[in-house]
Amino acid sequence: MKMRSLIATAVLLSSTSLVSAETLKWARAGDSLTLDPHAQNEGPTSTLAHQIMEPLVMRDHSGALVPALATEWAPSTDNPNVWTFTLREGVTYHDGSAFNAEDVVFSLNRAMTPDSDYKELLASVKEVRAVGDYTIEIETDGPNPIMPNNLTNMFIMDKGWAEANGAVKVQDYEGGEDTFAAKNANGTGPYKLVSREPDVKTVLEAYDGYWGADEFPLAYTTIEYTPIQNAATRVAALLSGEVDFIQDVPVQDLERVASTDGLDVRTAPQNRVIFFGLNAGDADLANDNVEGKNPLADVRVRRAMSMAINRDAIKQIVMRGQSQPAGMIAPPFVNGWDETMDASSKTDIEGAKALMEEAGYGDGFSIQLDCPNDRYINDEAICQASVGMLAQIGITVNLDAKPKAQHFPLLSNLETDFYMLGWGVPTYDSEYIFNFLVHGRTDKYGSWNATRFTNDGLNEKIVSLAGNTDLEARNADIASIWEAVQEEAIYIPLHHQVLNWGMKSSVGTVVEAEDSPKIKYFEIN
Incomplete structure (x- = not known):
């Protein structure tokens, strides 16, 4: 065994000490x-x-x-x-x-x-x-x-x-x-x-x-x-x-920073999608006013909620143009992303109301939305805007926004029914999304899947991706998994983020x- 020494006691730097140009x-x-x-x-x-x-x-x-x-x-x-x-x-x-x-x-x-x-x-x-x-x-x-x-x-x-x-x-x-x-x-x-x-x-x-x-x-x-x-x-x-250097220039301050001498704003599309997750699996919800059943278990309700979200309004008003409306929870960088699927989310208030009525929730219901306030660009503001949009189809949303250190354990511990999450894909492959967000939660998979959704056949197909070296067949399986994800509507895609880094020139x-x-x-x- 290698011999190791303990790290030396850290030397605290005074906040008033001089710093070099480096x-x-x-x-x-x-x-x-x-x-x-x-x-x-x-x-x-x-x-x-x-x-x-x-x-x-x-x-x-x-x-x-x-x-x-x-x-x-x-x-x-x-x-x-x-x-x-x-x-x-x-x-x-x-x-x-x-x-x-x-x-x-x-x-x-x-x-x-x-x-x-x-x-x-x-x-x-x-x-x-x-x-x-x-x-x-x-x-x-x-x-x-x-x-x-x-x-x-x-x-x-x-x-x-x-x-x-x-x-x-x-x-x-x-x-x-x-x-x-x-x-x-x-x-x-x-x-x-x-x-x-x-x-x-x-x-x-x-x-x-x-x-x-x-x-x-x-x-x-x-x-x-x-x-x-x-x-x-x-x-x-x-x-x-x-x-x-700041990684996240607020969209309302982009012009102010960019026009300041000695400062730059540098922009690029991000490999990340922002979306809402829905508890589609539990028999009853802890954070709604419907006793004895789960309105989110009905796919018609989930689709209606997605149809109520006006992604273009979020882009123009909340994000000041700095987002790209999304119809699937995969960024365009990722193998398996589909342009048609990504363009599929459309606002339709009347259609959403009809689905709510058909599902037996014509009078709506109330539910809590859990949202971070220090993780994604304008995360709390996006959630606030969505509250008003969902109200148009009778869903009263009580917003609870908190720092990510308190927000993320709600997902891990299955203590949220309706939540915001953002997902980047460092592998640039859909398998990463499926393993974490779609596969049912087990000791190896689904650690970020707080939807309680699971499907044995889909789980098997997801696991099989890791060993499939026939790339054409593998991509066909990826496409079929995406079709199931879209059909189930366990997530409500919102938008692809745009990165704006601000820094000294x-x-x-x-x-x-x-x-x-x-x-x-x-x-x-």
């Missing part, structure tokens, strides 16, 4: 939920992790799959069920410990445990094994043609550090567990953790022993990451120079479709 002051609406790399599959959480830790393979800012801790990967010539990864040699963790194959085996096995929020990505894995200090094999139940795509956010931990600090087990985030790994990190990434005050500030500094020091710009020696939930305060911080970067900036690529203009 400091990037970075802000966004919400903080990382945890530093445990396998506990929460959530955008800002994995984005912060990417600065500190690394996967085997990753996506660069163009979306291309590139080497990280693995330098080469390919299916085995001896066994089509095996992927072989050649690991990067000479890599060290931030405490000086050496990286090797045992860390990869440990990390991937850890990511397959019940509390991991990444287990769906490894659901087809039969075994992970080291076949040398710098070679590992991943054997799956049948050939898995997209296994490397599933690993881009699968961060590798130091096995010895985890064992020494009681971090072998994944943090039970939904259960409210607090662990050493939730607040500390020892990665191989370009930046090491200096201090962390959740929801206040996280400070990182460049790691002198980083293997990629000669391959990446690494223009910034220090990162100060500050969550600023209030939109006006966030923009004011950029305008005043208190921060250099001196910050050299392009907007990344995953909304996951990797600061090692940044330059100083």
Whole structure:
């Protein structure tokens, strides 16, 4: 077993200390939920992790799959069920410990445990094994043609550090567990953790022993990451120079920021869809006024609710044109996206009223909508607008908006009947959506499916995608699964997000479709 040393006690940086020109002051609406790399599959959480830790393979800012801790990967010539990864040699963790194959085996096995929020990505894995200090094999139940795509956010931990600090087990985030790994990190990434005050500030500094020091710009020696939930305060911080870079410029302030000397707004479509989820499976609901039955279990009600949403109005009024109305919960970037399906959501108030009447809810009902207020662009405002739209068909919606740290456990713990969620697809394949959002909830699948929907035949077809190497047949199965998802209407698609990053003109970067900036690529203009 490798000998490891504990991370040195973090040195707190004074908020009044001077910072050099190489400091990037970075802000966004919400903080990382945890530093445990396998506990929460959530955008800002994995984005912060990417600065500190690394996967085997990753996506660069163009979306291309590139080497990280693995330098080469390919299916085995001896066994089509095996992927072989050649690991990067000479890599060290931030405490000086050496990286090797045992860390990869440990990390991937850890990511397959019940509390991991990444287990769906490894659901087809039969075994992970080291076949040398710098070679590992991943054997799956049948050939898995997209296994490397599933690993881009699968961060590798130091096995010895985890064992020494009681971090072998994944943090039970939904259960409210607090662990050493939730607040500390020892990665191989370009930046090491200096201090962390959740929801206040996280400070990182460049790691002198980083293997990629000669391959990446690494223009910034220090990162100060500050969550600023209030939109006006966030923009004011950029305008005043208190921060250099914000990921989420409010749509109402785009022109103001863009017209300010020394500041830029850079825009790109995002690989993310915003939608509502509906509890279609329970016999009765906890958060409605209908006793003894579940109105959302009737597909006519679900379709009526979708027909009541005016996506064009949300685009023009709430989003100021910065969204693209959606008819399916897959972004256009993703294999399986269908233009006809995506254009299928139409507003039809009279048709929706007729469906409500037909379903026996002509007088409507009341229900609670759970919404985050610090995760997606104008999330609470979208929910507020939807409340008025649903009222037109007799549905009285009581809005409960709260920070994402309180919102997401409602989904995980099945404590919500009607909720907002956004979903990006880092694998660029529909299987990722199906595994997390459509498959019924089991110990391997459906961890973000709070709809309580499950269908045995559909579940089998979803699982079979991982081992289908006939891409034409696989794509046909994907299309048929999408047809079932659309027919069931367990989700109400709203729109595809548009990214607007605001920054000082001196910050050299392009907007990344995953909304996951990797600061090692940044330059100083």
